[in-house]
Amino acid sequence: MPAVPSPGPLHDGPVRTTATERAARVRFRRALSLMVMTLVVPGSAQLTAGNRRVGLIAVRIWLGVLAVGLVTLLALLVHPGLAFTMAFSPALLLLVRLLLIAAAIGWALLFMDAWRIGQPLSLGLAHRRAVVGVNGILCFSVMGTLLFGAHLAGVHRDLIFALSGDGTASGATDGRYNVLLMGGDSGAGRWGLRPDSMTVASIDAETGRTVLIGLPRNMANFPFERGSIMHEQFPEGFDCDGCYLNGVSTWAEDNTELFPGSKHPGADATVMAVEGITGLEVNYWAMVNLQGFKDLVDAVGGVTLTVRSPIPVGGLGDDVTGYIDPGTRKLDGFETLWYARAREGSDDYSRMARQKCVMAAMLEQISPQSAVRNFESIASASADMISTSLPVSEFDTFMSLALKARSQKVSTLSLVPPLVNTADPDIRKVQAKVTEALDRAEGNAPPRSGSAAPKKPAGEAPVTGGSIGSLSEGYAANQAEDLGAAC
Template sequence: MARKPRGRKIRRVVCWTLAGIIVVGGGLGFVAYQHLNGNLSSVDIDAALGKDRPADTDNGSQDILVLGSDSRSGDNKGLAGGDTGGTARSDTAMVVHLPAGRAKATAVSIPRDTLVTRPQCTTDSGKKLPEAQRVMFNSVYTSGGPACVVKTVESMTGIRMDHYVEIDFAGFKDLVDALGGVTITTDKPINDKDSGLHLDAGTHKLNGTESLAFVRTRHGIGDGSDLGRIGLQQKFMLAALSEIKQQGTLSNPAKLYKIANAATKALTTDSGLGSLTDLADFARSLNKLDPSTMQTLMLPVEYDKKDPNRVVAAQPQATELWNALRADQPVPAAARKSPARGGSS
């Protein structure tokens, strides 16, 4: 599966897609449009997966798989964690469900240490991978690439992913800096020598480097697992969405272009969002979305009985969660509880 030439890849939800709202509407002109459009990279997920996919519910809702890969090669090699030799894993994964009307959204984080069954799939290079059981979710990206991750998520959830969005470490950092930072409030101090983040309890305006450390922190919070990090990632996502909404970027063409340039360099999408016009049209469809009403959940998980350092989907909660989203219904309270966290996720 061929990719278009691109800036690079990883991270996070509608906030970066929403930055696409700004891309077309500001009268940036043909040359600027061509430049920004050339920044975008896309992957033809539909061609790679063929027809062996869940049926489209056709109820007006949409589901987007948002990935953040943790490659630390190239532009990313100077970031915390060192060079990974060109490999990457899906360090962050969210299924974002947008009901018909797009006034609300539900984002479900999948812990990267979740043991899953990877279905048979085709890699970027066209190699066929056999089905594999009990593999870590974040390893699927390494072994198979975006299409294999989409197929794995569709197999887990029974939900067809309408779109795929990915952003990389360097792109994430540059986008936050283009925004002028993101304001975060923490209830407790955070000290994580691995991510390099040291914050007192209170409100902070984080720059790109600090924001990247924030969404990668896990050792300085909770039990030090990926489950605590997910809470920080979801908090940051909502804060970034609010920042974009509050800034009134459309009234400032210079800032508009700066943000759009950073966003389009950072993103890899499916081919359905692979042009500036498509991305902007999708983002405009979210203009009713209020970050304060966005529901953030974690896939209900429990610690694996064979390997307590890993988690597995908790049943019947996980099935109830995916069934609710597939039917475009509210997630029941029981499906919002994760045994591995001892309560609501």
């Protein structure tokens, strides 16, 4: 009987090749799975196929982070204001930064270990390259994201220290915070010497309802707050030759020996003047560097304003280099700055009205979302923009009030003609008008009668220097129940 050939050689080759390929695919999928597991639950790869002790530590840390995040989220849902307290805590920001850096390093090490556990040398060349590529993408993506978060936490912390002042925290007076906002030129040697504009923002401590009280820089013959250093020097008021409100800061800076221990005698003296004029207790002051303001507007992508008539750019007379054309559109930082500052063809009081419109637009249009999107640019601009007496402990309070104010009407009262004679102001009348404006904002006074603002609709009212109204009748944005509507 003839021998029957063995079937082995006919089948052994193909079977061995298929098994090898299947094993290679299994090893490849296992290597990828270990990396995905590390992405979803750091330490799970080690817990499954590596050093279980390392895996347990990593998984416990990950679960602890999730638990802390969940508890924090629930706390924020119950107490939304806690977000501002956390966001403006330098100690917490430092802790977050350090934890993010540690997490970035630890997670990267776990990815590298997951790659090792996947036994890359046992893979084919194509699979090995794919595993290296996937691991690299996941590792650097996660690490880069965490390190960028740490960078932002550091930038935010540095910004808080750059913006914070050395003032003492003070509570609301009669339910309101009063903050003096001053605008100053940023030229060499001029920081804070002669404020270009002065406005008291009186903010309801509960609702955020804000009244902007504008003070003209050319006000003269005004008193200082009784008992203050400036009142001792000028008991009859600031009645010297050529002495105006914007010169108080310069006078104080020239007589710093009268303000022992003060780092900002010019601002402190100006506060004494504003308190004497308005009868309000000023809690804090902030000096806005106009160059920094321009950069801030650019950082948020511009501000939409209604230009009523051509606004000159560049200065007075022959210094004018161009115009901002009429229309409602988004202006960049340079254009917004000149919209607020232009004096050619207008007067100080129409300019004050335009400045109020810029304040209203910034308050309404800079949302938390745009602030987050442009955070680093805003931080860079803001650090050069503001000098203030507001201590870091009060940042969360005022950020919360700012968000509330966005949904409220903003009222204005400007102490300018025809309401007030700036050369010889009737201080009793001024303080009565201030009290009336605040009462009206709180709903405790009847609507304004005999207002200096134009009575005609915006489309029919005269426009002077880019502002609705005239010097003789008053400007709408200077005396408004709803500043947004007046602009």
